[in-house]
Amino acid sequence: MDTDVVVIGAGCAGLGAATALRDAGVRCVVLEASDRVGGRAWTTNPAALGGVWFDMGAVWLHDAENNPLTPIARAAGDTLLRSDEIRTERTFVGDRLATAAELADYDGAAGRYAAAADMLLAQHDDVPLSAIARALPDDPWAATMEAWEGPVICVVDADRFSARDWRDNALGGSNLVPDGGVGAFVARRCATGLDIRLGTPATRIAWNGPGGRVTVDTPRGAITAVACIVTVSTGVLASGAIRFDPPLPASVADSAAALPMGLAMKVALRANGADRLDLPMHCSVDRQVRAGETLMPFQCWPFGRDYVQGWVGGSVAWDLAAAGEAAAVDFALSQLRGLFGGRVDRLFAGGGHLVTGWDADPWARGAYSTCVPGQSAARRQLAEPLGDGHLLFAGEACHVPFASTVAGAWISGQEAARAAMRAVAGSV
Ligand SMILES: Cc1cc2nc3c(=O)[nH]c(=O)nc-3n(C[C@H](O)[C@H](O)[C@H](O)COP(=O)(O)OP(=O)(O)OC[C@H]3O[C@@H](n4cnc5c(N)ncnc54)[C@H](O)[C@@H]3O)c2cc1C
Structure with missing residues (x-):
């Protein structure tokens, strides 16, 4: 299969990227390893708590006045609990x-x-x-x-x-809570109209194809694209669950090591x-x-x-x-x-x-990124495009000042999408 941009992960970063690409009319496929969208924004209704909605991960839209998800909720008429x-x-x-x-x-x-x-x-x-x-x-x-x-x-x-x-x-x-949970809100409002393949983990990313093209292997087959945006957590990145071919430069491994997952x-x-x-x-x-x-x-x-x-x-x-x-x-x-x-x-x-x-959780490996003393530049370094802009990293770990939040993930995904669009435009 062939597309313009392949996005790895349907958490807030992947959904932010795919939304920006969809809005710009760029073809995009999102590969998601698990059987649901939202990643670490995940609302459940546990019987142990009487079936009420419960956010396993993110709860609040922090800094709601500057949070890019607030206007999405407001435009949809969702209630934001104060x-x-x-x-x-x-x-x-x-x-x-x-x-x-x-x-x-x-x-x-x-x-x-x-x-x-x-x-x-x-x-x-x-x-x-x-x-x-x-x-x-x-x-x-x-x-x-x-x-x-x-x-x-x-x-x-x-x-x-x-x-x-x-x-x-x-x-x-301020910190606002979407009524019904952040995870449910993300699944309901941030994933519509996107081509998302659930249960499709990326296992290998070859990023040295002709013209910089990228091929992503999954157990369900391979997909080739002009550009690839990887949004997995630094824990997943450091685990080696995705093999990169050629291997990633040391700067990426160093960044992931500088931004280890906390719990x-x-x-x-x-x-x-x-x-x-x-x-x-x-x-x-x-x-x-x-x-x-x-x-x-x-x-x-x-x-x-x-x-x-x-x-x-x-x-x-x-x-x-x-x-x-x-x-x-x-x-x-x-x-x-x-x-x-x-x-x-x-x-x-x-x-x-x-x-x-x-x-x-094998697709998260912790709660969110932390930062080793002396390594605060790693967040921007991880977001540096590779392969002339054909391979990009995004996610909560990549953003400042919204590090470790759904907002940071969303914004970093959208920034990576803009870089991917430049690669797509350059390939035409
Ligand atoms: C307990 C907890 C509380 C939190 N509280 C808040 C809060 O109140 N407010 C807030 O803003 N943030 C909060 N956060 C942080 C927030 O949830 C994250 O920063 C944000 O959701 C991360 O989004 P992401 O897209 O970067 O990563 P993820 O959500 O992890 O998305 C990455 C996606 O990639 C998928 N994936 C992994 N490996 C592969 C692979 N090989 N192939 C394909 N797909 C793969 C994963 O399944 C996942 O869906 C909290 C997190 C936790 C855990």
Whole structure:
């Protein structure tokens, strides 16, 4: 089979690329290894949580005012839930709620943390994220900030993460949730009118054909195109699951190694009774941690539902993933017990649970890209066209400032599509 552009992967980057190509009238085929579109934007309706919609991966449209998916949702008339506005917060210090004075101090912690980061980055090209908290030895909230910004948000331990990359990708604005889930929204609104072949993994990409043409082998046959856009995660790229012929230049392997996958694990526990732990609906619960302690924040009774959802990231998430689902549930229960005591055991006994497993997904191999200290240039380097623009890489790992998000994936896919169009135009 022959086409203009072949896109590998039907996640947000692949769909963004294919949409731009479709709009420009360029022939495009998307090859997707799994049996669904959306990649790490994936909504399910787990029976363990009563069948309500649940995003296994992405939840929020971050920086919604600048997020390219927001206007798509609005144009389609989709409801965007104002998660920030309905959220309430509870912070614990030990087993009690933080006092008003402690909360006021905590409110200022983000500013102090950012200022310390800016000071360090003015003096050094880059430092590990962990250097920021160390620069605030007397700040009672510095370790909590580090736990949030490192393992929780950036899904990697702070000593393994680039402070420069963290600063480059700091997003503002509001966080909106498409009603029904991000994954369902992406599948419904971002994949229409595209030629997508599900269950068709790319196994080999030959990118030295006549005139720069690219041939992609799959178990279902080969496809030849003027240009190829590869949108698989850096974990898949580094795994060697796709063989490149000729082998990729070292710059690509180096970039993938500089942007390794981090892991986040969601653990949802459904209540088996009327107790709601004296928390209002859609309540975000965290606690003050000391250096080295694990923070597992919980979203309790999201949108008024009957479950709580814990989130753990970084090396603890990898360890729990290796230990298995029961260990992850035990860990979440122990964290809740530390805050609410023994009533937690009565409330969640027999209530059903869900644990996400992005580590075990062969088409993702983790949650999203992180960035090794000193390697923040790798995101742009990975997006550099190869083979005179006939072989392109896109995906969440390739974008700044929307790294690791559905928005970054979508934009990077569209940018790669424009480069592919130039290759197609040049080949005519
Ligand atoms: C737990 C979790 C929470 C998150 N929360 C948010 C959030 O709230 N907001 C946000 O913006 N982002 C969030 N993200 C990140 C977001 O989901 C990703 O950044 C984004 O979806 C990545 O899109 P992508 O197209 O780059 O990659 P993917 O979605 O991984 O798409 C790549 C596609 O390639 C396919 N593929 C892999 N190998 C092959 C092959 N050999 N041949 C063909 N196809 C292949 C895969 O199956 C996949 O469909 C979260 C992610 C996780 C895991």
